[in-house]
Amino acid sequence: AQSVTQLDSQVPVFEEAPVELRCNYSSSVSVYLFWYVQYPNQGLQLLLKYLSGSTLVKGINGFEAEFNKSQTSFHLRKPSVHICDTAEYFCAVSESNQGGKLIFGQGTELSVKP
Amino acid sequence: GAVVSQHPSRVICKSGTSVKIECRSLDFQATTMFWYRQFPKQSLMLMATSNEGSKATYEQGVEKDKFLINHASLTLSTLTVTSAHPEDSSFYICSASPGQANNYGYTFGSGTRLTVV
Numbered sequence: 665a666q667s668v669t670q671l672d673s674q675v676p677v678f679e680e681a682p683v684e685l686r687c688n689y690s691s692s693v694s695v696y697l698f699w700y701v702q703y704p705n706q707g708l709q710l711l712l713k714y715l716s717g718s719t720l721v722k723g724i725n726g727f728e729a730e731f732n733k734s735q736t737s738f739h740l741r742k743p744s745v746h747i748c749d750t751a752e753y754f755c756a757v758s759e760s761n762q763g764g765k766l767i768f769g770q771g772t773e774l775s776v777k778p
Numbered sequence: 779g780a781v782v783s784q785h786p787s788r789v790i791c792k793s794g795t796s797v798k799i800e801c802r803s804l805d806f807q808a809t810t811m812f813w814y815r816q817f818p819k820q821s822l823m824l825m826a827t828s829n830e831g832s833k834a835t836y837e838q839g840v841e842k843d844k845f846l847i848n849h850a851s852l853t854l855s856t857l858t859v860t861s862a863h864p865e866d867s868s869f870y871i872c873s874a875s876p877g878q879a880n881n882y883g884y885t886f887g888s889g890t891r892l893t894v895v
Contacts, residue, residue: 707886
């Protein structure tokens with residue numbers, strides 16, 4: 665069975681500093697990987713996704729993530745964060761044989777301080 | 779881009795009553811929609827997969843008689859929380875995809891905050 669682990673529940677960082685939000689997954693089949701952002705009392709917005717091809721994926725708002733199959737990881741990075749990046753970030757996995765069901769990690773609360 | 783509208787955004791109901799939440803795909807057709815539940819400061823838990831024209835598929839531990847799902851058209855799925863109790867208070871979110879979900883990604887509704895008093 666697939667599972668997703670986000671290693672950090674909270675990540676505090678100063679404005680303009682780089683950030684990495686970690687995500688590891690387990691699965692016995694091919695997977696598709698996603699990062700979503702959630703602002704308070706709102707739904708989820710897709711930041712980026714990995715389906716196939718280049719392991720470095722660029723998304724919106726300056727975020728990028730790298731798929732590492734050997735380490736079963738899909739860490740999210742941004743070289744310089746802004747106050748408005750403060751939000752909850754979710755890593756999600758969909759297995760190729762599961763009809764599109766998304767399994768989410770526990771979420772990481774990114775808090776950007778001035 | 780693909781837009782999913784969820785209504786209402788907030789609802790407060792009395793214990794024992796039923797509440798219906800709507801999820802609409804505004805500019806695309808969705809044969810499959812997904813319903814999630816999110817407790818405060820927690821992740822999204824998949825409740826069920828809603829299939830147009832057929833019965834929903836519920837995840838283990840989700841009471842299908844408690845959470846009724848109807849997907850009567852290609853643009854509308856509804857979740858009805860029947861005989862709601864305070865423990866049903868939560869944030870409910872739907873999602874849909876305009877095509878092969880793994881190719882197009884999923885679009886999420888803005889969520890419904892249900893409070894049962």
